Amino acid sequence: MIIEWLKTQWHFSAVLTAVVAGVILGLVAYASLFERKIAAWCQDRHGPNRVGFFGLFGWRLWGLGQPIADGLKFFVKEDIVPAKVDKPLYVAAPAICLIVATMGFAVIPWGGVVDLDGDGQWDVRCQVASLDIGLLYLLGLGAMGVYGVVLGGWASNNKYSLYGALRGTAQLLSYEIPIGLAILVAVLMAGSVRLEEIILAQVGEGNCWYAVKHPIAFLLLWAAMFAETNRMPFDLPEAEQELVSGYLTEYSSMKFSMFFMAEYTHMIVGTAFLAVLFLGGWHLPFIPWLQPESTSIFAMLCKMAVMIGKVVFFMWLYMLVRWTLPRFRFDQLMRLAWQKMVPAGIGLAGVAAIVVYIRGSEMSLWREVALCWAGNVAVVVVAVLVSLLARQRGDRVTGRQGNLPAVPAAGSGA
């Protein structure tokens, strides 16, 4: 009976929304604990390990109660609104950030199609909304996400916040271009902007993940994702050491927390996006339940688990990178986007177009992969040659570091 009710896509989407919202909010809360644990591991510390569940049996459970305590703390702390802020925009900014970040979950295909009653015909998609413009929807949300940063920074009426907002705007606008170009590679290969069709084009007989076909495009998208989510080494809008906390400086209590939830939500959407575009979404090779042919409810749950597993894996990488790479300087950030990533992205999109043109309707997988690799290697070779030539021609960039006094050599006794 409940199966019959769920067979309507609308009903299924409603249930899925509730489930995904719950899982994601949980993930967001535990992502903060995860991040602190990873940070502690990188720095050879213990990390938060005191808070259990209300003193349950006197166990501490590796600090698993910490996110709950943090959430409670954020709710009951004093919510300070500084006197000279522009109040409507100051209040709206964190809400815009969080709403826009959360809306992205609507189009992510979590578990393919499902056959609920076992009659061999699939009934519903395990996806809240199957849009004809799925990918563009995500890009549009990314574009709207800038407003949370820029309005929050301006409304705070604080120079540091404004600098953070300006940096954030320039950075997000710049890195949208390499993201768009890397996405174009996947779209060209799949011939569709529907996310579920992009997955289907990567799985099954004679297909493989686009990360295998276009490794450089995958790396490009992945690196640009770091910038789009304001994570290290691209966290210039927040940059604690330079800007206090950038556009977050004047926020406290739950508003501050909303910005942080938005950042983690953004990371989760971004990694899910990456998994769908280049890593086959819910697919793993050689496992029967994770193929598009298997549509049982059990297979759906397995697919969702794989999808979330991929997301968690990339979240882990995000957190490792945070403690591995130092922050860029702003001119380095801009040069990386406009002089390195955008030309490489244009080259890769061209490669993908040529591959699609040559392969026609029938070409064996091995030849196609070889063709893609040849194109990717060609782009890398051209990039290296161009930068070597530029260096040889003596092109210089300006910056402060030329004027820094020479560091005395170690042991010189200076």
Added chain:
Amino acid sequence: MSPTVAYLLYALFALGGAGVYLALPRSQARPTHVAGLLLGAGAIVGGLMLLGTYVIAPSSTESSTNFFFYLFSAIALFAAARVVTHPKPVYSAVYFVAVAVAVAALVLLQGAEFLAIALIIVYAGAILVTYAFVIMLAQQTGVSVYDTRAREPFAAVVLGFAAMAAIAGRIADPNALPATALAPATASLVAGAGEAPVTPDAGAEAQAGNTISVGWSLMTKYVVVLELAGVLLLVGLVGAIALVKKKVPRDVGVDPEAPLGQIGKEVEPF
């Protein structure tokens, strides 16, 4: 459409114009802006009712679509009025974003998904962010009086609303339109393919998906226009770079005693 309706339409535009005129920001605070907003709101509601009664109702059957059409139209019109009447430039920019998003929703209701999302990405996402950027840099603290008052409110309102009334009267006159333009099925196709006239195979492509049909018509029928637009953008890009590019002296010797922070020295690329 009977002449009465046309005069009603013009009267509504006059009402809206009066409302906007009263609500425009002045050098001294005046209590007229509330009355202006009320008048404007009346004009918006009346205009939508007129539109619903005489233009939409005969050709549409779905009431839910109608509800969202009225909702987003009202949001778009209100936000558009606030763009010109709000005294703070940043809020004007934010209302402009609201206009772009509401119009995108209206386009979406017509079935033109690609156009809607392109509107959001290009207008709300890129162009308006740079607007907001500039306004915020100029207006960080203390709003100057010159930026917050309307220069020629009366002339602007009369000209703007007269032009809008003329265009609206022309559109609302059924004799002036080609016969196909108001049929809902073709209207969505027209919106989806830009200004493309509807062809039979375009209908088949629309079944395959709006994005695909837009792509087909851009890449076959309008390929010359598309390429020309691309070249135009490229020229703009080159021009912008040529305007702002500064020649950096290459052979300035590095003086180790020079003070920190001096610009124009050379370093290795990272």
